[in-house]
Amino acid sequence: MITNKTFDEIQIGDTARMQRTLTKQEIDLFGLLSGDMNPTHFSDEYARMLLERHKLVGHSMWGGALVSSLLGNELPGPGTVYQSQNFEFHNVVELGDILTITVTAKSKDATDGSVLFDCRVVNQREQEIITGVAKVKAPAKKPADLGSPYATMQLHRKTAFKRLIDHVKDWERIPTAVCHPCSKEALEGPINAAKTNLIDPILVGPETKIRALAESLNLEISPYRLVDALHSHDAAAKAVALCRSGEAEALMKGSLHTDELMGAVVPSATGLRTERRISHVFAMDVPTYPRPLFITDAAINIYPTLEDKVDILKNAIQLAHALNIPQPKVAILSAVETVNPKIPATIEAAALCKMADRGQIEGAIIDGPLAFDNAISKEAALIKGIHSPVAGEADILLAPDLEAGNMLAKQLAYLGRADSAGIVLGARVPIILTSRADSAEARLASCAVAVAFAYWQRSH
Structure with missing residues (x-):
């Protein structure tokens, strides 16, 4: 108004x-x-x-x-x-x-x-x-009606991330181990998230380098704990240790390669592994789609097996629950919407749907195989004669493999102007996985997603 x-x-x-x-x-x-x-x-x-x-x-x-x-x-x-x-x-x-x-x-x-x-x-x-x-x-009189009829006019304005950030920023901040924040984006991201009241960052990395960077960027880091580390590998080990001890409830990637961070996460004895397969979820705010869209897995599991996909799906469903989507609709993607023995992804999709029917996967409405157009367009599904409770209304898209998921997410980001937040699930704590190309708002959104999931983990 x-x-x-x-x-x-x-x-x-x-x-x-x-x-x-x-x-x-x-x-x-x-x-x-x-x-x-x-x-x-x-x-x-x-x-x-x-x-x-x-x-x-x-x-x-x-x-x-x-x-x-x-x-x-x-x-x-x-x-x-x-x-x-x-x-x-x-x-x-x-x-x-x-x-x-x-x-x-x-x-x-x-x-x-x-x-x-x-x-x-x-x-x-x-x-x-x-x-x-x-x-x-200044105006001399007030409008006679309740407000401008054009007040809500937008040009593909994205709002899902703003709503999410506004939803969680009044909660207690989540202690977050920030691994090797030694670049402009890697240090500004957690500091901005702290100022927005999302996380309480624990900066883990070479102390002298971090302080010099903060000074060059005019960032005040004195309110935040700083854990000295010799190099990025040492920072990853120490950040993971903070999460294992319970001092941190989330882990955030800084200016080191994803493989290096995950190398410290996956060992059973010293890392953050659970019985669940670790997987990545892109939470996307697509301006031409009426609801948040979750794409998995596009960053961790290259060629997941059927058993892997069960865990990948469970991780994404739990994230949807944490974000107040109690019964998410899941589309299991393939190139076609029919079961074809020559396309393994369609066979696995059918198996996952039957597992859901038998109660092996709970908390969601699952259908597949579905081609991408049928998953996100009810009109496309009707034209093809597909009757599905998921078609055109999918919340979660389960990709057949990492290549397909990664290309889909990046097409939406660069051609569809979608914003994306990245998070890794299945470990003891949520892992905030940001890219150097992410906007400041996307980094905040990734932190907000992690905060919501960390709170959900506390109660479950």
């Missing part, structure tokens, strides 16, 4: 605030609308060559447009008319940065109904991006 504050209602010191994450979609749309096709906004190569930035940067005036949005939508709100605006630009905005935009009323002029607002935009590191002063003519 959009309403406003009239000139008479506005008090000196009144403040409005909003947050927005710079995504590739934001950059593309702003470039098209403004006509500013500066290649540093669209190409990492040009950003490195011309600006010496490690990834592409957003349009400076995108931040200015957000100030205008806040003034027009919230304070003063509908009926506001710009009279003047000045900006000073202090730092660039990089892909994935989270901006906080604030406007504060500083003076009023009753002779013409104008209000001066201090405007400030900062990133997730509290670095100033934009400062300035706006002069606007």
Whole structure:
């Protein structure tokens, strides 16, 4: 709902605030609308060559447009008319940065109904991006209805991760062992998650290197425990030990290879193995799909056997339960929707469905084999004459192997503009598995998923 504050209602010191994450979609749309096709906004190569930035940067005036949005939508709100605006630009905005935009009323002029607002935009590191002063003519009357009919209009705006983060951020923070946070993304991720009240990070890695990195990034890490380690291999062993001892309830990958981290996780004697097969789940927020979509396994098990798939499926079902989906619908994917002896994945799909019928897999509605189109499109299933309680409404997609799952997840991310959170399940604690290419919001979402699962584990 959009309403406003009239000139008479506005008090000196009144403040409005909003947050927005710079995504590739934001950059593309702003470039098209403004006509500013500066290649540093669209190409990492040009950003490195011309600006010496490690990834592409957003349009400076995108931040200015957000100030205008806040003034027009919230304070003063509908009926506001710009009279003047000045900006000073202090730092660039990089892909994935989270901006906080604030406007504060500083003076009023009753002779013409104008209000001066201090405007400030900062990133997730509290670095100033934009400062300035706006002069606007405030509305003299309020809307007669309850709000703008256009308030909910969106352009494929993704909301599932925001809802999840908002859902868990008021819970008690989960102690999380962060393994070898020795790069910009690997250190900023857990610190941002701590500031969002999701996790309580325990930074495990070379102390001197981590402190120097934090200083160079202007990150305050003194509130967080730091466990010194000689190198990444030692950091993995010590981070896993913190989880084995119960000092940490989640494990988070930093700037080391996934194989190195998992190498410390899988040993029975010193790692985090349980009787369950370890597997990975992508939790995806796809703008053209009406519900969160879980894809498994796309990162751990290369060619899972039927026995492996039982555990992979159970892990994903438990995650859905932890995220308040009590009876998730599972589509077991193959290239076709009929059982074909020449396609092993269809035989295994049929076996998994019969195991569910016999109570060997519980807590979900399972069907397969289903081709991808039938799993996510009810229309496609109807055209093919498929009658299924899962078709078109799948929550979980079980891929036949890692290659298929990985390609599917990345196609959704890069062609379907989906956001994804990554988590490894089946170990003693959830393992937050992020990629260097993940946005800041995706990293927060991965932490939020782990928090929800850790709380679910406490009660089960």
